[in-house]
Amino acid sequence: MKLSGLKPIALFEASKGLLALLVALGIHELAGDNLQSVAESLVTHLHLNPASHLPGIIIDASRSLSDARLGLIATGAMVYSLVRFIESWGLWHQVRWTEWFALVSGAIYLPAELYEFATSPNLLSTGLLVLNLAIVLYLYLTLRVQRKTHQQ
Known part of the structure; x- marks a missing residue:
């Protein structure tokens, strides 16, 4: 699914x-x-x-x-x-390896975005952090659902 x-x-x-x-x-x-x-x-x-x-x-x-x-x-x-x-x-x-690639490539930016948000919070840093977190979380959940469906 x-x-x-x-x-x-x-x-x-x-x-x-x-x-x-x-x-x-x-x-x-x-x-x-x-x-x-x-x-x-x-x-x-x-x-x-x-x-x-x-x-x-x-x-x-x-x-x-x-x-x-x-x-x-x-x-x-x-x-x-x-x-x-x-x-x-x-x-x-919906090629699975690109979903993994997107998850990893999005997660790589999170530490820098968190640092930017923590040191100088503004609308841009907040928006980028929230957007990237949402994408990474969504991709994680997508892959998790696929894994559970595949195991059944």
Whole structure:
């Protein structure tokens, strides 16, 4: 017996894969450009204060990124995207190993999300923690129900 909540999780994983793919393509497109200039333009376009913390981090990071590092980051984002698409496909088609993979890959983030929530609780950290906990718990229950059904 399969529970029906796997399809929304599959869509969520596919959206993470799509976001990673867009990031990879964006990084690839920016390779060779003056990244510091691009980052400053982006901060200005978004009407952010370049002297504040997060925009400052973005501008400082853009200074230290070489084309080789950008290529490595883009490759990592592509691999992450591919993994998320495979996981999504497997969850959609109820392939058991992808359910285990999704459980483990979701659980890996829990310590970092708990730490972030404990040190600086805000709406984003709370939302991510609750969402990921719900997904991990649902996948655990799904696998547990399957195991009990399979044993009977």
